Amino acid sequence: MSSFKPDDWSALKGRVHGINEKPIQRPGKHQLLRELQIGGPTQDLDTRMFLEVKDLAMLLEVARCSPMQRVVLNRVGVHVKVWQTPAGHNYETWELISLKPKPEGAP
Numbered sequence: 226m227s228s229f230k231p232d233d234w235s236a237l238k239g240r241v242h243g244i245n246e247k248p249i250q251r252p253g254k255h256q257l258l259r260e261l262q263i264g265g266p267t268q269d270l271d272t273r274m275f276l277e278v279k280d281l282a283m284l285l286e287v288a289r290c291s292p293m294q295r296v297v298l299n300r301v302g303v304h305v306k307v308w309q310t311p312a313g314h315n316y317e318t319w320e321l322i323s324l325k326p327k328p329e330g331a332p
Contacts, residue, residue: 291328298323
């Protein structure tokens with residue numbers, strides 16, 4: 226059994242920032258419990274994500290089947306790999322992983 230707690234982000238030390246434990250709520254929306262950002266343009270990290278045309282085209286096709294014109298990725302995660310060039314530069318590649326994409330249904 227894992228000792229991870231939903232509010233313990235120590236495993237991502239240095240990557241997680243901007244944790245908001247009391248986000249502003251919007252009437253008529255689901256309750257937002259917390260939000261955080263991992264990496265991003267404000268972090269001085271060499272982090273890359275490659276998206277292939279075939280994957281983007283498939284996501285767009287799924288979105289077109291939705292009355293909301295959106296795709297839902299359930300059980301989404303990130304697969305992170307750390308690489309090193311022959312010159313010694315380290316960088317990360319991030320891959321989104323999920324169950325099969327589905328069109329979002331009407332509310």
